[in-house]
Each structure stands twice: as structure tokens, then as C-alpha cells.
Amino acid sequence: MFKGLKNIFFPKRKKKYKCPECGEYHQDWPALCYDAPINYSQLPTEDKGSIASLDRDFCVIEYPDQTDRFIRVILIQRVYDSCEDLHYGLWVSLSEKSFLDYKSHFDSNDYEAVYFGWISNILEGYDDTLSVPVDVVYNGGSNRPEIIPHKSFSHPFVEDYYNGIAKKEAQKRVDNILQRFNDNI
Numbered sequence: 001m002f003k004g005l006k007n008i009f010f011p012k013r014k015k016k017y018k019c020p021e022c023g024e025y026h027q028d029w030p031a032l033c034y035d036a037p038i039n040y041s042q043l044p045t046e047d048k049g050s051i052a053s054l055d056r057d058f059c060v061i062e063y064p065d066q067t068d069r070f071i072r073v074i075l076i077q078r079v080y081d082s083c084e085d086l087h088y089g090l091w092v093s094l095s096e097k098s099f100l101d102y103k104s105h106f107d108s109n110d111y112e113a114v115y116f117g118w119i120s121n122i123l124e125g126y127d128d129t130l131s132v133p134v135d136v137v138y139n140g141g142s143n144r145p146e147i148i149p150h151k152s153f154s155h156p157f158v159e160d161y162y163n164g165i166a167k168k169e170a171q172k173r174v175d176n177i178l179q180r181f182n183d184n185i
Contacts, residue, residue: 032177033089037070037120038130057144058103059091069099070120073136073145080164086173092117092136092147102138102145111140117147124173125165126157 035041040052040059048054052061059070075088094102098115105111115136123129133153138145149158 031074031087031089032124032173034091034121037068037091037093038122039068039070039093039120057106067096069094069096071099071102071117071136071145073117073147075147075161077161077170078164079167079170082167082170086165086170088123089144090123090147091120092134093120094136098136102136105138105140107142109141111138113138115145119147119149123157124177125160125169129155129157132157 036054037059039061040048040054043052043061051063053059057072061068070091070093073090073092075090077086077088079085094115094117098117101113102115105113115138117134117136119129119132119134121129132155133150134147135150136145136147149155149161151158151162
């Protein structure tokens with residue numbers, strides 16, 4: 001009879017993980033962050049220094065016939081059987097006009113805009129999320145824009161975004177990314 005109450009008042013704790021940023025151990029899920037858009041990550045080392053620039057918030061790759069522009073954004077994935085959501089730090093590509101507008105208002109507290117973009121990372125749990133169309137919602141200040149996938153785009157990621165994912169799946173994604181991080185140390 002009281003067995004179910006144990007899970008309400010004493011829920012199972014998530015695994016602790018060591019944060020790659022601060023080195024401390026945390027109980028909550030870490031944000032699943034991507035250091036760069038995949039277009040940058042796949043460049044040969046010499047091209048990264050000659051045709052590309054990357055910092056914490058912006059990436060530009062200048063090919064002979066085109067220039068690709070990316071910004072760092074956040075994505076919040078609802079976890080339907082948990083009170084905690086899964087957060088991603090990822091990259092989207094923007095048109096030149098949208099990129100320049102965002103960059104010129106990057107530190108503006110009272111500027112709001114919505115841009116069209118494309119996801120530029122392959123998200124954990126999916127075969128391919130490149131070029132999923134999204135709205136990039138910028139609310140000014142020092143917060144990164146949040147992305148919202150286009151509901152009409154047929155893709156398992158888009159379905160999961162709108163329906164949520166299970167806590168077990170969220171934990172699996174966190175564990176997989178942390179394992180890959182630890183393997184690369």
C-alpha cells in the first residue's frame with residue numbers, strides 16, 4: 001500500500017556526472033552541448049584556421065563559392081514523465097541577413113526577433129537531424145536564442161519535440177554523450 005509513496009517522497013536519484021566545464025559532480029542532467037556546427041567539425045585542421053572562424057556564439061565558414069553562417073542556440077526537450085527537461089546547446093545556420101541582424105543586436109536587452117534556420121548538428125538519439133527547419137526565437141539580452149522545430153516537418157526528432165520523450169530515453173542520451181566525452185579525454 002505505501003510502496004508507491006516511496007517513489008513520490010523519495011524518488012530515485014539520477015546518476016551523478018562530472019561536469020566537463022567545472023570538474024564538479026552534479027545530480028541534475030547536464031545540457032547536451034555541441035562545440036561547433038558539424039560543417040566546422042568536419043573541416044580539415046588547416047581549413048579551420050584559414051577559411052573559418054569560431055567562437056562561443058558565432059561561426060563563419062568562407063568557401064570560395066559561398067559563406068555559411070551559424071549561431072549557437074538552445075533547445076529544450078520536454079521529458080513527459082519527469083519534472084526536469086533536457087537542454088541542448090547546439091548550432092543553427094542562418095541566412096546572411098538574419099545572421100547580421102542577430103549579430104548587430106547580440107547585446108541588446110530590448111530587441112526581439114524570429115529567424116528561420118536549419119539545425120546544424122546531429123542530435124543524440126537520431127540518425128540525422130541536419131537541416132531540420134526551425135524558428136530561432138531571440139528575446140534579447142545575454143540569453144541565447146531558443147529554437148522551435150517546424151511542426152509540419154516530418155521527422156522523428158520533430159515528433160519527439162512536440163510529444164516529449166521518456167525519462168529513460170533522456171538519461172540514455174545524457175549517458176551516451178558523457179561516455180563519448182570521457183572516451184575523448
